[in-house]
Amino acid sequence: MSDDRYITLARRSEGVLREKASKFIGIAFPIAHEEEFKAILGTIGREHHSARHLCYAWVLGTVGERFRSSDAGEPAGTAGKPILRQLRTHSLTYAAVVVVRYFGGTLLGKAGLLHAYGEAARLALQDNDxxxxxxxxxxxxxxxxxxxxxxxxxxxxxxxxxxxxxxxETCLLNVAVPKRSRAHFLAHCERYALVVDDQGPK
Structure with a gap:
């Protein structure tokens, strides 16, 4: 991620991991804001109403400055953090991963959970673009x-x-200029005496 571009996901994708009779379904998808994530999480919850846990992480902001993760009832730090780590590893923002767990009756322990949630997230992201x-x-x-x-x-x-x-009488163009070209654009306008008004946040 940089201040003139960012990487996100193209679409929804899934990955499935089976670990000691438990089934972990990783679901990765792009989001524009937190409210959209909440709506999609609600839909996933209805699709998987019999699942034991819906753990997740999301990242927002052009440099990934906003983020959140949830263990959703799993031991603290064993689910949300490894999911978030996968989003960070892939340098993604405006993106989320939810991992649905169907409990198979066998406790995995902290190390097992860390691996399972991280791997389910990785598999979901692996199948995306x-x-x-x-x-x-x-x-x-x-x-x-x-x-x-x-x-x-x-x-x-x-x-x-x-x-x-x-x-x-004169011409007015409203334009969108790539951030990386901002200085070049302004220098050109100054050179040719074009009247420019920055329409960005004041």
Whole structure:
């Protein structure tokens, strides 16, 4: 993870581990915010209503600064932490893993639980496809009509997006510029006397 891009999951995926008659089902999926995670956790709970435990971990924020894990009734530190460790190992954010346990009657001990929950999470993530998301900064740019096409070409070279264009006495373009190209974009606008307004959080 960096300050201009992050890695998350492409879709939902599952992995199954059987350990001494217990069945562990790892379910990995992308999330946009905590409320979405809670909704998906509720759905998983209904799908697996007879399971003994639903342990989980999630990570949010462009650099993974928000996270949570839960042992959901397992001994402290034996379930949520190894799941979270797998998310960290894969450098993922805006992602979650839930591990459902169907108890088979045999106690696994702390070491056994640490292994089982971590491995179920790993198997779920192994079957997924990580995707890289680029972070953008929003700007509005005002320019003369004859400057629009050169500006569009320049934006294309930066892999920036034109969100909206309004053609009046002058032209106003609302654009999204990759964070990594922010300084280059601003220098270009200054060089050609384009009027720029940073639309990001104030």
């Amino acid at each position: 990580p995707i890289e998301e680029v972070l953008f900064d929003p700007f509005s740019v005002r320019c003369a009509h004859h400057q629009v096409e050169p500006l569009r070409s320049f934006l294309m070279s930066l892999e920036a997006n034109v969100i909206e264009a309004r053609y009046e």
